């Protein structure tokens with residue numbers, strides 16, 4: 214059995230569909246079964262748990278050969294945060310999986326590091342370290358920013374800050390295919406795989422591409438950096454937007470593709486066209 218924590222999310226849903234289509238037994242862990250109702254009849258089981266509560270995990274991890282962590286606490290409020298979910302919640306999940314001898318596949322971010330400017334990247338780094346020090350067999354998949362998420366965030370042509378910083382974006386479909394490979398291929402244990410898209414784009418470039426694909430005209434509006442700076446101490450999103458507008462977020466995806474060269478590397482135009490068609494349908 215494969216337990217997918219975060220199975221109700223964007224990446225998790227695609228992964229659950231892929232694994233289930235192979236006839237594999239997939240258990241989705243969610244805090245709220247309503248969030249996973251689109252997977253009823255696809256996953257073998259939908260179970261309720263919270264990675265922040267270790268005691269809720271033991272029974273759910275029982276019988277799992279593989280545990281995938283596709284959770285994140287970035288969009289949360291209050292007790293939901295990168296520290297509580299991505300760092301401490303992942304540590305709980307990893308410890309329980311290690312007790313049961315399960316293989317852990319951890320979703321992380323390209324650029325995760327101890328001193329990163331973004332809390333999420335520091336929390337993912339801590340989770341990676343925890344996993345590598347644990348007794349569990351492991352695989353880490355680090356990905357760049359998901360195009361499909363940003364297409365949703367940029368439903369209106371608004372750019373945070375100057376929008377001229379090149380950033381690597383990847384299609385979540387390609388990441389799901391790599392994670393599926395990590396679940397299935399024991400040769401990838403003990404590896405950190407980095408997945409990105411074939412091109413770096415600025416937020417301005419992304420906004421213009423989205424306008425073209427949506428058949429919209431008009432100028433792209435900016436949330437000024439001054440406003441982001443004022444909001445940053447109180448808002449994780451404002452702080453992250455400011456960082457994404459400034460630091461190096463480029464990535465040479467081609468150089469990292471050795472272990473999964475046969476998996477598609479979808480260009481931004483095709484990935485966004487698919488996302489917009491799916492959204493309209």
Ligand SMILES: NC(=O)c1ccc[n+]([C@@H]2O[C@H](COP(=O)([O-])OP(=O)(O)OC[C@H]3O[C@@H](n4cnc5c(N)ncnc54)[C@H](OP(=O)(O)O)[C@@H]3O)[C@@H](O)[C@H]2O)c1
Nearest residue numbers: 219221222223224243244248263264283284285320358359
């Ligand atoms: N989005 C990106 O651009 C990006 C880039 C690189 C890496 N990643 C990583 O890829 C993975 C998937 O990202 P995504 O954008 O697909 O996520 P998403 O759609 O935002 O879904 C987040 C998932 O986390 C689960 N979750 C949150 N807090 C939880 C908790 N306390 N206990 C259990 N589950 C919890 C949610 O489940 P319920 O709400 O159903 O409980 C949901 O399924 C994450 O690990 C993320 O950090 C994302």
